[in-house]
Amino acid sequence: MATVRTEISEIVTGLGLFGYRDLDRALAARPRSIGNLDDRVFDRLDNAYAAKKHDEIFSTAYANGEIFARANVGLRGRVPWLVEWKGPHRPPAYEQIPADLRVDHVYLISCKYGSDILHNASPWHVFDRALAERARRGGDWFAEVAPESFQEFYTEVRKHVTDPSLPALVTALDADHRAALRSALKGRWPRSLRYDWEIVGFEIARNSASHLMERTSTRRDREELLWRLLRLAASPYFVLGADRQGLPIRYRVLTPWDFRNRYRMRRFDMWGDHAGQPTVRWRAEVVDREDSTPRTVEGHVEIRWSHGKFAGVPEAKIYLDTPHHDVAGYEPINSGN
DNA sequence: AAGTAAATATGTGAGGGCGT
DNA sequence: ACGCCCTCACATATTTACTT
Numbered sequence: 001m002a003t004v005r006t007e008i009s010e011i012v013t014g015l016g017l018f019g020y021r022d023l024d025r026a027l028a029a030r031p032r033s034i035g036n037l038d039d040r041v042f043d044r045l046d047n048a049y050a051a052k053k054h055d056e057i058f059s060t061a062y063a064n065g066e067i068f069a070r071a072n073v074g075l076r077g078r079v080p081w082l083v084e085w086k087g088p089h090r091p092p093a094y095e096q097i098p099a100d101l102r103v104d105h106v107y108l109i110s111c112k113y114g115s116d117i118l119h120n121a122s123p124w125h126v127f128d129r130a131l132a133e134r135a136r137r138g139g140d141w142f143a144e145v146a147p148e149s150f151q152e153f154y155t156e157v158r159k160h161v162t163d164p165s166l167p168a169l170v171t172a173l174d175a176d177h178r179a180a181l182r183s184a185l186k187g188r189w190p191r192s193l194r195y196d197w198e199i200v201g202f203e204i205a206r207n208s209a210s211h212l213m214e215r216t217s218t219r220r221d222r223e224e225l226l227w228r229l230l231r232l233a234a235s236p237y238f239v240l241g242a243d244r245q246g247l248p249i250r251y252r253v254l255t256p257w258d259f260r261n262r263y264r265m266r267r268f269d270m271w272g273d274h275a276g277q278p279t280v281r282w283r284a285e286v287v288d289r290e291d292s293t294p295r296t297v298e299g300h301v302e303i304r305w306s307h308g309k310f311a312g313v314p315e316a317k318i319y320l321d322t323p324h325h326d327v328a329g330y331e332p333i334n335s336g337n
Numbered sequence: 338a339a340g341t342a343a344a345t346a347t348g349t350g351a352g353g354g355c356g357t
Numbered sequence: 358a359c360g361c362c363c364t365c366a367c368a369t370a371t372t373t374a375c376t377t
Binding site: 122188313 | 363365367
């Protein structure tokens, strides 16, 4: 089930769209024109509100909804006819737009609170397919991009763990082996393996970055990659939420067409970083066509095991390091516009 | 030096999809 | 037809950096 935090942020943003005088009245009214919301969810909201544990999210989310309802690029003061909440269920197929709310069948709103994560994908999807479509190949990315050094590192790990049932080849690990390694290596890397892991991690990062840069050799390819990284979609949508400090963020996500009309991409780079776990940095330099000012968008990708060391295949977490409101392609929404 | 904020690293539950 | 695996969306723990 979605955490109560997520539920509050999404629904209360939706409540803010209706133009009630304040949050108390909106909660009391339980507007019928919010789709997919039953009384149990409203009860949970009321309880959470009474418990006063999530005050900041309640007020930020409500204010975000109110501002979008008034904004010129938003509802311009019209009362919504229908607000649909996507709810805790995942969309049936691959979805390009991470929308949590839909207003009048048209306006798509994504609610994002305290997260700088753009994607959480498989390394194949990111570095091999350039986010273009779901990866068709899976498997251990670490063994794929750094076969020799990852094997050497595994040999060291095997000495350290001293489990005779572990195979000599890292590619021969099965699910039980991986579970055993996971519990044997819980927490930080043991001191004796830390340095070796850093070396392998750096190589994994460098090779992943160069693999993707080879796959996307033309400027067109790289511009498309940037669009995908930033989750620009064929249709515009809106992000309402708060940054890590709790300050509100509100912006409209341009389509690639809008983006190209407004910005020219000068260059896109990606390189491996020497940073503990495998980390790949990326940076795009664009020029605003209106006033020729340069703008930079940057972020990084962590390639890591998501469920413990050696357990399962690695995943690639893509972070945005540029503040949301400074990103070319994310147009801030203020009370005035 | 202690306290706090930011950055980094690791962990978790859910559920759809896909291989068997 | 079903169970495991992978992806998704954060949550939480630990380190490091910065103040006072």
